[in-house]
Amino acid sequence: MSLPTVRLPARLETALRSGHPWVYRTHWPDGITLETGSWVRVEAGSAAAVGLFDADGPIAVRLFDADTVPTDAWWDAAIDRAIARREPLADAGHDAYRLLFGEGDGIPGLVVDRYGRHAVLQVHSEALRPILPRVAKRIRRKLKLRGVVERLKGGLHAWAGEVPPPEVTVREHGLTFLVNMHEGQKTGLFLDHREQRQWVRTHAAGKRVLNLFSYAGGFSVYALAGGATEVVSVDVARPALRDAERNVALNDLHAEQHRTIQADVFTSLGRLAEAEGRFDLVICDPPSLAKSKRQRDRAVGAYGRLHEGLGALVKPGGELLTASCTTQVTPEAFERAALAGLRHSGRQAAVLQRRGHALDHPVRKSFPEGRYLKSLWLQLDADQASK
Ligand SMILES: C[S@@+](CC[C@H](N)C(=O)[O-])C[C@H]1O[C@@H](n2cnc3c(N)ncnc32)[C@H](O)[C@@H]1O
Numbered sequence: 001m002s003l004p005t006v007r008l009p010a011r012l013e014t015a016l017r018s019g020h021p022w023v024y025r026t027h028w029p030d031g032i033t034l035e036t037g038s039w040v041r042v043e044a045g046s047a048a049a050v051g052l053f054d055a056d057g058p059i060a061v062r063l064f065d066a067d068t069v070p071t072d073a074w075w076d077a078a079i080d081r082a083i084a085r086r087e088p089l090a091d092a093g094h095d096a097y098r099l100l101f102g103e104g105d106g107i108p109g110l111v112v113d114r115y116g117r118h119a120v121l122q123v124h125s126e127a128l129r130p131i132l133p134r135v136a137k138r139i140r141r142k143l144k145l146r147g148v149v150e151r152l153k154g155g156l157h158a159w160a161g162e163v164p165p166p167e168v169t170v171r172e173h174g175l176t177f178l179v180n181m182h183e184g185q186k187t188g189l190f191l192d193h194r195e196q197r198q199w200v201r202t203h204a205a206g207k208r209v210l211n212l213f214s215y216a217g218g219f220s221v222y223a224l225a226g227g228a229t230e231v232v233s234v235d236v237a238r239p240a241l242r243d244a245e246r247n248v249a250l251n252d253l254h255a256e257q258h259r260t261i262q263a264d265v266f267t268s269l270g271r272l273a274e275a276e277g278r279f280d281l282v283i284c285d286p287p288s289l290a291k292s293k294r295q296r297d298r299a300v301g302a303y304g305r306l307h308e309g310l311g312a313l314v315k316p317g318g319e320l321l322t323a324s325c326t327t328q329v330t331p332e333a334f335e336r337a338a339l340a341g342l343r344h345s346g347r348q349a350a351v352l353q354r355r356g357h358a359l360d361h362p363v364r365k366s367f368p369e370g371r372y373l374k375s376l377w378l379q380l381d382a383d384q385a386s387k
Contacts, residue, residue: 003041003050003069006032013045016063019366021108023051023061037127039069052109052127062108062125075131078106079138086114086360096170096179097360098191099139104362104370112139113187115179117146118164120156120187136160149181156182169250173198175221176250178243185240190215192373193285195358196321199377200283201226203319207280210234210272210313212265217244217258219283224253232276234261266302269309278315285323288372296328303329303337304344311345316382320349327372331356334374342380353377 008016008027023042034040034053041050042061051063066074082105089097099119100112109125112135119139121132136148136159147161156163164181171177172194179188200209200219204226211219214233221244223231233244241260248258263272265286286306289299303324314320320342324334331354342349355375357363363370 003039004034005041005043008042008044010045013047016042016044016047016049019063019065019364021051021063021103021367022059023063025058025060028060036125037130052125054125054127057125059109059125062127064108065106072134075134076138079135080142081105082107083139083142085362089358089360093174094172094194096172096177096189096191097194099143099360101361101370103367104364107135110135111187112148113189113191114143114145115164115181115188116168116170117144118168118181119143119145119148120181121148121150121159122187123150132159151181151187173201173222175225177218177221177247178216178250180243183239185215185237190218190285192325192357192361193218193323193375196323196355196375197222199355200281200321204228204281210276210279210282212282212284212310213286214244214260215240215285217241217247217260219285220244220258221247221251221253223281223283224248224257225251228281229257231258232261232279233258234263234265234272236262236264238262266306269306269313273309273312276313279313279318280315281319281321282310282314283321284310285325288326289324290326290328293328296326296333299326299329300333300337303334304341307338307341308344309341311342311347311380314347314380316380318380319352320378320380321375322378323373323375325373327369331371331374335376338376338378342378348381349378350381351376352379 036055038053040053049063050066051061053061082100095116099114102108102111109128111122113120140148140160147158149156149158167178167180169176170179181188197218201222204223207228209223209228209231211233214235217233220231220233235241248255289302290296322338357373
């Protein structure tokens with residue numbers, strides 16, 4: 001098939017050659033219009049790549065690791081590679097994980113999460129829509145799934161097989177969690193913190209634990225399973241807290257050691273500290289705080305204020321597992337903001353570990369933007385008030 005060829009500014013040659021998978025709209029030459037979903041060859045200097053054009057949004061072309069329009073065999077091989085990469089997770093008994101992580105797996109713009117016998121697609125560009133039936137069919141066949149679906153405005157659409165029931169259960173590190181693919185946040189669960197949750201389990205014995213932005217109590221269930229004496233889950237969403245209680249019950253854990261509080265964490269840390277006192281271990285996993293680069297500084301400021309409030313909630317010598325899923329905020333900027341916020345509250349913190357993604361969220365060297373999740377495990381010194 002002959003492809004339209006578009007010349008980009010020569011300064012993009014290095015990025016193109018390094019395998020960066022995006023051509024931003026701001027680099028797209030004026031006056032050249034293609035239909036969304038058209039394959040195009042782009043050239044810069046002596047580098048070239050092939051990708052899918054999108055007429056909307058900040059990314060004009062998503063580039064694939066292919067010299068020409070990907071064939072059926074190319075798609076099958078890319079999907080099979082992504083599945084093979086997750087085999088260690090499946091072998092370890094996990095049946096909820098990110099099956100395909102877009103750019104990190106060489107299929108930019110497409111994310112697929114597996115929940116037991118179903119998978120949910122997230123499509124970040126309309127240009128990808130024509131390939132969805134083929135991708136869904138391959139995934140379903142390879143993993144013997146009941147259905148591969150996408151969440152659309154009107155409900156779940158099955159691209160292959162059947163729509164899942166309103167609720168299913170999945171296994172993660174031997175624990176059981178409810179998943180509602182129809183209405184849950186994200187595609188159902190926050191899969192990216194699986195290893196951090198397990199870390200909490202191994203550090204929770206005998207501790208009083210506060211789980212801020214708890215969602216359906218993932219960290220809370222792990223903390224109780226690890227022997228925490230008391231766990232408090234806080235979230236603004238009441239349905240999430242109801243599910244947290246149900247997940248605790250589902251795992252036969254001591255429900256009397258778990259409490260939920262519905263609150264806006266950003267505005268209620270002071271009240272929370274007054275009412276609840278201090279905790280041995282605090283987990284803080286807020287939603288993304290910036291949608292675009294323009295909001296980056298505001299997000300960094302919000303992380304600073306949040307950590308200033310957290311200072312009053314951690315016991316002297318206690319630990320804080322704090323996370324950021326804001327792509328626009330770098331790991332360095334997040335760490336600076338977190339430590340500065342804690343310092344303002346009179347707390348010094350030692351960084352015990354910097355944690356990132358698990359193997360189901362691969363990050364390519366050419367695409368550092370893929371490293372959106374960063375977690376810090378901190379230990380806080382005694383503060384003025386507790387001396
Ligand atoms: C990244 S998710 C947390 C995922 C969770 N740690 C897990 O492992 O499943 C962020 C959560 O923050 C909640 N949230 C958003 N804004 C909030 C606010 N202002 N106060 C409290 N919770 C909020 C959302 O309802 C969501 O459950």
